[in-house]
Amino acid sequence: MAPAIMLAAEAPKLSSANTGFMLICSALVLLMTPGLAFFYGGMVRVKSTLNMLMMSFVSIGIVTILWVLYGFSLAFGSSNGFIGFDSDWLGMSNVGLTELWDGYTIPIFVFMVFQMMFAVITPALISGAIADRVKFSAWALFVALWLTIVYVPVAHWVWGADGWAYKLGVIDFAGGTAVHINAGAGALGVILVIGKRVGFKKDPMRPHSLPLVMLGAGLLWFGWFGFNAGSWLGNDDGVGALMFVNTQVATAAAMLAWLAYEKIRHGAFTTLGAASGAVAGLVAITPSGGAVSPLGAIAVGAIAGVACAAAVGLKFRFGYDDSLDVVGVHMVGGIIGSLLIGFFATGKGQSTATGVFYGDHSFTQLWKQFAGVGAVLAYSLVASAVLAFLLDKTIGMRVSEDDEVSGIDQAEHAETAYDFSGAGGGVLGTVSAAALAGSSKKVDA
Template sequence: MPPGILTLAADKVELSPANTGFMLIATALVMVMTPALAFFYGGMVRVKSVLNMLMMSFISLGLVTLLWVLYGFSLAFGTDHGSIIGWTGDYVGFSGIGLTDLWPGYTIPVSVFAAFQLMFAIITPALISGALADRVKFTAWSLFIVLWVTIVYFPVAHWVWGAGGWLFELGVIDFAGGTAVHINAGAAALGVILVIGKRIGFKKDPMRPHSLPLVMLGAGLLWFGWFGFNAGSWLGNDDGIGALAFVNTQVATAAAMLGWLAYEKLRHGSFTTLGAASGAVAGLVAITPACGAVSPLGAIAVGAIAGVLCAMAVGLKYKLGYDDSLDVVGVHLVGGVVGSLLIGLFATGEGQSKAQGLFYGGGVEQLSKQAIGVGAVLAYSLIASFVLAKVIDLVMGFRVSEDEEISGVDQAAHAETAYDFTGTGGGSVARTAAVPATGGATAEPAGKQGKTKKVDA
């Protein structure tokens, strides 16, 4: 059996039905976040790419689940090997995990912990997909997920959360995924972008969201699911730390939304729904690593700072020339960095650990640890993701053809369209190089319009 599961009778920890039930609910909430992310991203793309954007998230539910059961859980949370990777044979295929075997030091079953962490593994590569909207092959993306979670996510999860992982042993605080999830995904997105290049028409054609109501629905569901993401990460509900994480999640998200909107009003003159949704997600990202270490007042500061800085960061793609389609770098990478580093300033020492930030008398020690964690995950994920994307691009090509990108990835990859504007419902459909500017979508450039090719739906 895995170390720590068997204990002496006198020291035996009993399974807690309350904590187990709480964790099952939290697990379900985190699972909902992946479809929520699909809606959030799906609303932000043009009509011709909606289904592909949804599928780029949904496919992660299938692929990562099987990989996690087969070997991912063992690599991430098995017995430590060299502080780099884990491995426990009983975790392979969940073959050696009994119904009532408890996760070491906790009152919940190993299977419940494994299921909870699975949902984190699923959503992390899905986050990357928003940066690649409109232009990648679905087969190449699916292969990238398989390789990326194996080579990047599983090891990084062990570094940060696994017993013996080098960042865990160093004392880096990451309550629920600022480094392992958001910096990891944001850096990976940047690495892949550098390989696949820009969308056709980037910085020339307007590429507005086709459905802001869909964006708001996705953001609202993400906010809802994030309570399981953060509060559940304490793996129980006995000492109030999970409740602190829950409160801080709400507080920071509210502050970030208001901070983003204030910046947007001062900078552009309007309060936009897209800004409200993006600001909320930026706050959720930033508070994720910090929600067990800061006070609610600290959470307000974390959220407000992240809201403003992420709002500023999303414009960098136009200045620096990289095409981050749906601002994964600007929100998840920047928000993850901000939230992780601010722990070094605002950690009270009265939450998940006794570590104190600079503003609470702890000096720069914790800030230094956080900076090491941020830098290590960012660099590894960026380089590894670039290499993986480059190999895939050389072997099979990562991007769709120019014609397929212009006519729409939905038809090219899925032989479907999200909306039936003809009212005929089914049968064969016309693949057009021009998509009418319906519901906020953007018409293609002049000279590309009017060409049609009939294909079977």
């Protein structure tokens, strides 16, 4: 995370204000995972709704336990530039209630739980790329392995006090590399292994509930203020406030840019475009918001909105089945937001590092950003593909073709999202239920 700004003579003392603020931010970040579940759940067909909700929710359970047992120790303990370790943090059993996170005014417990919520949502982001076709048991095991082998080391590189990227000076305020590029590249690695959905590029695969998508996007937008502003770990110098403002500004700019792009390209302003554009802006400002001005945030958001809108169509050109555009939004948005720091960093925010447009004509910060982006992208892509390959060859990653066609909700969870038989009583109710069932079949439910 960002370095503390304190005089050497000062000894940090527990701040109840900062502690309370960070607990609220942690809850906001947790809310993002159910928000993601609704966002993804509305984007899939009816027959996959519950599966998408469950893929996000099970990440909360698995990652929470593993983070307490060993994840936090390996991610943030001091050891070397590639992985950390602190025996006192295994199980969090040797941590004092008021023991402070080094250099800050909040307890270790608070920092641990804040970072836990980041770890929870990152593998959940991958689920959108593999919608409709993965065994739930295989997904649960993948989450546990991916957290351990991919997320934990990358988090240490970027945010650990002795992480190589952190020491190099790579700027990632709240997760452009560790969260979004990591998840997006991981998603690409997995889908290249497990292949396409049945009927990809042939059958209609439209979102079944755009209101759910908008609800999810709204919850993500709301929770993202905790995700971003909270990453400064306090409210003492105004940097968190700058990040809060930039989060709102960039998100608005990206949404408008995406809508303008699709109106010019496709002739309509869509609700799915508005929701996706907002998420693209949130992704891009996550690494950069503490380093750029509000005007820079507008530029970051607008560039990300257009670039991500263009990128989502690449799956049809290159033939990889990224079901819900995780690669196009999170990987591309994370890359853009991380690299634009090298152009728009003012030197007046989280650090004195400046970008090309603010005097860094030697491209020093830009090259550092390239190093961080390239390393995370390559490692996550390869490691995720290897994990998916091993799971696919052992327990199998995909459901059967029959289960995929008939509906993964029923096959994997023995439930359906909508009970049309309960649409009402009497003849009218029977007719309504039949009509609804027929309607769901027409949209390939």
